[in-house]
Amino acid sequence: MEVTPINYNLKSDLEKEAILNSYKIFFKTCHFDIQILIQSNKEDLSHHISKIKKNILKKENKYLKNLSENYIQYISNLNSSKKSSSKKFYIIIKNNSFYKKEKNIEIIKQELNEKYLKIKECLSRCGNKVSVIDEKEEIIKIYFSILNTKKYFNKNNKEKEE
DSSP states (O other): OEEEOOOGGGSOHHHHHHHHHHHHHHHHHOOSOEEEEEEEEEOOOHHHHHHHHHHHHHOOOHHHHHHHHHHHHHHHHHHHTTOSEEEEEEEEEOOGGGGOTTSOHHHHHHHHHHHHHHHHHHHHHTTOEEEOOOOHHHHHHHHHHHHHHHHHHHHHHHHHHO
């Protein structure tokens, strides 16, 4: 499942406390194995920057041109320092009964659905949006990108050591 998180930093202290308590309840009530994957991707801002540059050419006001150029510089610096990354959060539910021969596939699906609904209810209380990923191709893409990211980092680390 994919979790679209809230922006915790924009919440008041009271809201933050309520969110943390909801997370505590979530972890206390989930009596089954889960794995949380966080995937960070650097944002491609080139399209956004090119649109701003086109708009600069149309502007006659020097103040607006200067403001736009400063904004381009700001987001370029932000992007190069990797502070403009997007994050995707995934929760993988482990189902131990999948390997037991006596359970049929319908019972396994029902158990997984119950776990999904429990997670969805708990995380929704925290303000998160939870959606199931049931397309096989989408799941393969997620795993592929995660595995390739690890290969990429391992390759870069070896090059740095040499």
